Amino acid sequence: MSKEQTDSKRAEKWTFALTVVSLIAGGTVVAGLVDRWSSSPSDDISVAASSSVTITSTPDEISAEDVPEFSYVTPSAVYPTTIPGCESVAAPEEDSFFSYILDGSDTYDDPRFPWFSSAKAAAMSEAVKQALPKDVELKFASPGNSLQFGPISAPSNTDGLPEGFSLEELASTTASGTLIRDGKIGALSLMLHSSSDPIPSCVAGSLVERRVLADQSVVDLQDTWSETNGVRTLNRSAMLYGVDGTRIQAYVNDTNNDGGPDAESSGVVPLTLDELVTLVEMPQLRITAPVPPGTAPLQIDCGGWTDESSGRELDRGIVDALGEALRSGWRAAPSEAPDLGSQLGDLVLAE
Known part of the structure; x- marks a missing residue:
């Protein structure tokens, strides 16, 4: 068997161990995601990387032994090789991971990014x-x-x-x-x-x-x-x-x-x-493309919660029928009833 055939059949395997670093107020655990290379002795490629993630947990501390291992496998890259449309092909790079914590609010209209709204x-x-x-x-x-x-x-x-x-x-x-x-x-x-x-x-x-x-x-x-x-x-x-x-x-x-x-x-x-x-x-x-006149506004997301998934799944027909019933009921209300706007009855599924 040729080396290229061996490489094409070999897979890159990472076994991740989640190591708890500290427990802070509010039940938030700051943990490290450690990338350990796992391969047979004949493999001649090794990859190691590290990162950190933030997860939420109960205030009770969890020992490292109780955290299950997590395996992630992808195909091995064959090199040297050719790729359609590429004049040259570089060798595979070592994988790396990073994370960061956002300390601000997401927004559609951030003046730092004028191309978006x-x-x-x-x-x-x-x-x-x-x-x-x-x-x-x-x-x-x-x-x-x-x-x-x-x-x-x-x-x-x-x-x-x-x-x-x-x-x-x-x-x-x-x-x-x-x-x-x-x-x-x-x-x-x-x-x-x-x-x-x-x-x-x-x-x-x-x-x-x-x-x-x-x-x-x-x-x-x-x-x-x-x-x-x-x-x-x-x-x-x-x-x-x-x-x-x-x-x-x-x-x-x-x-x-x-x-x-x-x-x-x-x-x-x-x-x-x-x-x-x-x-x-x-x-x-494209970020340079103008917004067409008359573009309809975004649908507004809403949150919802249930302790378990039960009952009939809501499809588009059911939701539209419920919305029309709501509109019909409001149209029958006394004339002195407040105007709730044209979007009354435009129901959406909750996240």
Whole structure:
């Protein structure tokens, strides 16, 4: 067996141990995420990285022995190799992880990022929904889980930023939703930010193709898989490096969008690489694109809570019927009743 065949079959495996560092007021545990390389003696590649995460817990301290191990497996990169659209391919880089804590409030109208606003988010959200293939259904969900771009998430200042990262790179807006195609589900997410950094080199294992668009913007494509605790997830992505500084990543996999531990994989990714390119290359998503006049406002998210999931699942038909009943009832109210506005009855699912 050749070395290339061996490399292509070998997988990079990380076993993560969550080590509790300290317990602070309010039940917040600050923990370290330690990346330990686990491989056979014949493997000639090793990766080590570290990061930190913040999790919430009960005030009772948890011992390290009680924290379950977490395994994450991805394919090994083959190198040297060639990649379509790349003049040269660099060797795989050592993986690294970082985290930061936001100490401010997310907002749609941050003066530090004049390219973004609530109207811009509404225009982009509608453009993405309209650009989905006709045979792809966006699962009915709360506005925040229906491909609606959220507020800018960014640190309040530049103190303590990870080395090599700028504020503009960490200031992003995201949209996500669950797609259904031919009865198979998959989760789609998009992240958008601005950057003045140059387009990165092609790196083995990080993309399967690079495309150059008519305006010289570049799109990197990836089609791969990962395994978390032995459960495999298929995923595809498209990353656009716009000539105007726009950076858009569209990521789709074969699981639903609820993020729960019981999420199942359908075995089919609902969008092709070409369809992902169609999404990220839309002019409406560029940071320099104006907001069309008459753009409808964003739907407002609302919170809800229940101690358990029970009862009938609410679909779009049921929610619309409930909203119409509410409007009809209010129209029958006495004329001296207060005006509650035109959006009365426009019900949405809670997060």
